Amino acid sequence: MAKINENFKDLKESYLFSTIAKKVAEFQKENPDKKIIKLGIGDVTRPIPKACVKAMEKAIQEMANSTTFKGYGPEQGYEFLRKAIVENEYKNLGIDIDEVFVSDGAKCDCGNIVDLFSENNKIALTDPVYPVYLDTNVMAGRAGKYIDNKYEKIIYMPLTKENNFIPSLPEEVPDIIYLCFPNNPTGTVLNKEQLKVWVDYAKENHSIIMFDAAYCEFISEKDVPKSIYEIEGAKEVAIEFKSFSKTAGFTGIRCAYAIVPKEVMAYDKNNEKIGLNKLWNRRQCTKFNGVSYITQKGAEAVYTDEGKREVRENIDYYMNNAKIILEGLKAKNIEAYGGVNSPYVWLKTPENMKSWDFFDKLLKEANVVGTPGEGFGPSGEGYFRLTAFGSKENTIEAMERINKNM
Amino acid sequence: MAKINENFKDLKESYLFSTIAKKVAEFQKENPDKKIIKLGIGDVTRPIPKACVKAMEKAIQEMANSTTFKGYGPEQGYEFLRKAIVENEYKNLGIDIDEVFVSDGAKCDCGNIVDLFSENNKIALTDPVYPVYLDTNVMAGRAGKYIDNKYEKIIYMPLTKENNFIPSLPEEVPDIIYLCFPNNPTGTVLNKEQLKVWVDYAKENHSIIMFDAAYCEFISEKDVPKSIYEIEGAKEVAIEFKSFSKTAGFTGIRCAYAIVPKEVMAYDKNNEKIGLNKLWNRRQCTKFNGVSYITQKGAEAVYTDEGKREVRENIDYYMNNAKIILEGLKAKNIEAYGGVNSPYVWLKTPENMKSWDFFDKLLKEANVVGTPGEGFGPSGEGYFRLTAFGSKENTIEAMERINKNM
Known part of the structure; x- marks a missing residue:
């Protein structure tokens, strides 16, 4: 049964x-x-930008011709796109192309990343929050029952005008911390110093930060980080999610990427360190088959002049x-x-x-x-x-x- | 930690x-x-077919124009494609468009469907088999340890020349049965009578059949079903996976679909029936954001003359x-x-x-x-x-x- x-x-x-x-x-x-x-x-x-239109039209022609046709692509994304992402989004931040995983959406990445973790991890979320972080953890059994407007096992970290929309370090130590800045829905940000508090906290407690940077291109103020890897030590504790959705208008075209640095470690039951880069690679190779070549060519064109x-x-x-x-x-x-x-x-x-x-x-x-x-x-x-x-x-x-x- | x-x-x-x-x-x-x-x-x-090329070129132009631009599409797929699938793949088989879920790949669907089930379900696989069915269940904790070339908790059902590549009903009753026909890798098939044995068995035992029909368009013999829903009663026990990959050459373009009939039920711990259609819909809406509009327009064109x-x-x-x-x-x-x-x-x-x-x-x-x-x-x-x-x-x-x- x-x-x-x-x-x-x-x-x-x-x-x-x-x-x-x-x-x-x-x-x-x-x-x-x-x-x-x-x-x-x-x-x-x-x-969508004309540069992307042109690139995608060209890619379709390649698919229409037997000498340039492309079948299955790499599950992690084509090297041309991963390279463009590293050079344009992570210049001087020390991110390697093997740490870039192209996908069909930040929502998918945020949802699928929970596969890598034990059911018993304690989750912390800002409140209010993009519902996907919460719902995917409910499905994975990490939330407990819903009582009085809250899930009993989730650590809620309020973002309100009383704390200037800066989350306080929680009393109970979480294993996984979701941060989205610029924030959806509040539109508020953390500056580098404020974000560093979280990186240091995660390092100290061996927690993982899931950093959703989908709105980073809207940042106009200088002291606001566009990537968590601008913060020293973040490569040891943070996974970052970015997307072409809100920048290049790709919500209907579907292309995003997750950065999983090789230094980011979680622990097995014997407290041995396990690299999450290798785990995510295995998850993606097993349950995902890469993003459309046409879409990836369109995304690459985002980085042309x-x-x-x-x-x-x-x-x-x-x-x-x-x-x-x-x-x-x-x-x-x-x-x-x-x-x-x-x-x-x-x-x-x-x-x-x-x-x-x-x-x-x-x-x-x-x-x-x-x-x-x-x-x-x-x-x-x-x-x-x-x-x-x-x-x-x-x-x-x-x-x-x-x-x-x- | x-x-x-x-x-x-x-x-x-x-x-x-x-x-x-x-x-x-x-x-x-x-x-x-x-x-x-x-x-x-x-x-x-x-x-890929010229009909698909033309449709995708047109879709790109729509995305390039503010009056025809498409943002997020439905997580389940656009109605135009779901309708085309029902009319062309499931004519007279009683499949409703609410039972069609468009996705970016049969591999993804086969991998993600395991989210819906308890860790304790017993899995049966044909042997040899497409590795995704096995690996995704290993990740979900349903396989146990790997001992002497086999996972201890998995029911292996040999497909060899000795049994004419027709799997025998297992001694121990599985909760979930993966069948792929035409089979990868053996290329063999089940005729209607042989497949009916499995549908009847699943009904009797309240098991679910995961039917991978990715190669159905290669069928040339008349008595071989192109869909499990050609078998009476299958709508109560079977989920079917199909793809545009091997038919229209979409391995690099990414489009597939899962059929989850409203009649297919699994059970909760109190033995109450739970419809899997609603559960899959919730899973897809939470962890997936639909397939590229351009890709879906290309897939729709597969069904033109x-x-x-x-x-x-x-x-x-x-x-x-x-x-x-x-x-x-x-x-x-x-x-x-x-x-x-x-x-x-x-x-x-x-x-x-x-x-x-x-x-x-x-x-x-x-x-x-x-x-x-x-x-x-x-x-x-x-x-x-x-x-x-x-x-x-x-x-x-x-x-x-x-x-x-x-």
């Missing part, structure tokens, strides 16, 4: 985006003449939207965070409104859709996320409506 | 293809004038190679199996030679490379795999050399 993984029963159904969609549809039905502006999505809207210029233009476009949002909120005396090194603006709801009440008010009075902070974790209650991924025109209009009608 | 998944330590290093590569390189170095022909690979060599014609031409080309191999072996009185409904020919080594001895002999005397059967499992000893994925010219020359020199 085939038995299921019981941990799946501990997963909480996520109604966040389906509830939003339902509320928006109902409002639109009752108010068919209103034009609703959506600033809730975390997905890009600008087309033309590609870099176009990516920069897209990011500047989104960051101008973030500025418009921040200025609009300031004009209404609404406290807001993020939006400087990140496409996400995290606002404190006026008069301590509940996240969902603010959602309803914003929809009704300004016909603007955002995301209630409570959907990202208990410490997100009383906050609200707006994103810079819309069009400039819609972003301006949304802020004008908020200014006039709320 | 971060602890590893101890099960990784039970993985046996696979030296099969690296040993082959090493032996070939050494031989070539010592014999620089010899032209070596490789009939060992399981990868396609023919370019032009696409079907081109796929058929490619398959006919490979199957003509298989015929050349079978005839060549017959001329030398070498027993051979498969090659009629499959691109794989499985030969019995002459005079009961060991697989690796035959490999050395073939390389030395005919300068032809194949794959030793022993690399696919203990019952593969004394067998050898040749594949039809080379060029026609090379296949003819390889068989001529075998005829003259061995």
Whole structure:
């Protein structure tokens, strides 16, 4: 008799985006003449760079010709792309191409990396948080039961205005620590000194940091690290996840990569050190078959002069939207965070409104859709996320409506 | 202190293809004038159909334009592709589009599906076998220790000439049964009656069949099912994996799909039935972000009239190679199996030679490379795999050399 993984029963159904969609549809039905502006999505809207288009068209032609056809590629990614990543993202940081693993998404990498670890590892997460870190650990049996809005075995590390969105070192020592900076959903960052505290802590406690740097290209301030490997010692304790999704607009094309340095070690039951690079390589070779050659050629083109210029233009476009949002909120005396090194603006709801009440008010009075902070974790209650991924025109209009009608 | 998944330590290093590569390189170095022909690979060599090329070029243009740009797609795959799969692969078999999950590879699906099940499920595999089924279950802790060429907890079901490559029902009842037909590596098949035995057995014992049908398009005989759902009752017990890799030449483009019927049930610890369709959907939504829009548009084009014609031409080309191999072996009185409904020919080594001895002999005397059967499992000893994925010219020359020199 085939038995299921019981941990799946501990997963909480996520109604966040389906509830939003339902509320928006109902409002639109009752108010068919209103034009609703959506600033809730975390997905890009600008087309992919022309440099990538050209490279992918060329790659398709190679696949159409028997002399240049490519079958299975390396599970770790083609060397041309791994080399481009090392040279452009990790210059002078000492990352080797054998430490770069190309994949079809940072979500997949964050989800699959849990395969490498014992069920008994203690997990620490910032709160609010991107739900994938939590849900994948629930599936792997590391979360326990869901009681009073929290999983009993998870260490929640609040990110709120009270601690300036800087997580405190937890009382109980975690084995695996998820950090995402620039943060989704708060849009806040850690500077080098603040991140070093975590690297030192992980070294001291033999913990592993899972560092999600998917939004690093949005960083504009100088003291904010674009990679955790800018911090001394990080290569011994940190795995980093990056993606072409939010920079080159690859959310529909699927390309990302994980950096697993050879120095990063975990322990077996006899307390022998085991290198995670070799373990991840084995996992990927066994359960994954590499990324489309066409996609990898497109990703490589991100690092051409033309590609870099176009990516920069897209990011500047989104960051101008973030500025418009921040200025609009300031004009209404609404406290807001993020939006400087990140496409996400995290606002404190006026008069301590509940996240969902603010959602309803914003929809009704300004016909603007955002995301209630409570959907990202208990410490997100009383906050609200707006994103810079819309069009400039819609972003301006949304802020004008908020200014006039709320 | 971060602890590893101890099960990784039970993985046996696979030296099969690296040993082959090493032996070939050494031989070539010592014999620089010899032209070596490789009939060992399981990868396609023919370019992708023009219909797919055109569809992908068009999709890239859509991604290059802000009005037609696509961001994140559905984790389950776009409806246009799922619909095309249902209409073309499952006509009159009662499969619903909600039961189709598009992915980036059958290897990934076979590897990831183990997430849904309890560690304690008993696994049955045919022997020899595609190594992914075994290794992913080793990682998940279902295999136990490797003793005397076998994992202690795995049920091995031999496929040999003695049983006409038809697996016998095992003595101990497994919870999960992996079946791959047309089989890799033996190239043999089960007819409908023979497959029905397994469906009935699984129903009786509440077991799940993982049916790998990646090679179904190579089937030429009428009584051989192209899908397990041609067998009555299979929708209650079987998950099926199919791929565009070997049919449309997508090994470097990455597109496959799993069918998880809503009727397929496993059990929780209280013996309550749990639908695997919902569980797989949750797994995919949490750990996967869908397949490239460009790739999915290419896959859809496989089902156009032009696409079907081109796929058929490619398959006919490979199957003509298989015929050349079978005839060549017959001329030398070498027993051979498969090659009629499959691109794989499985030969019995002459005079009961060991697989690796035959490999050395073939390389030395005919300068032809194949794959030793022993690399696919203990019952593969004394067998050898040749594949039809080379060029026609090379296949003819390889068989001529075998005829003259061995």
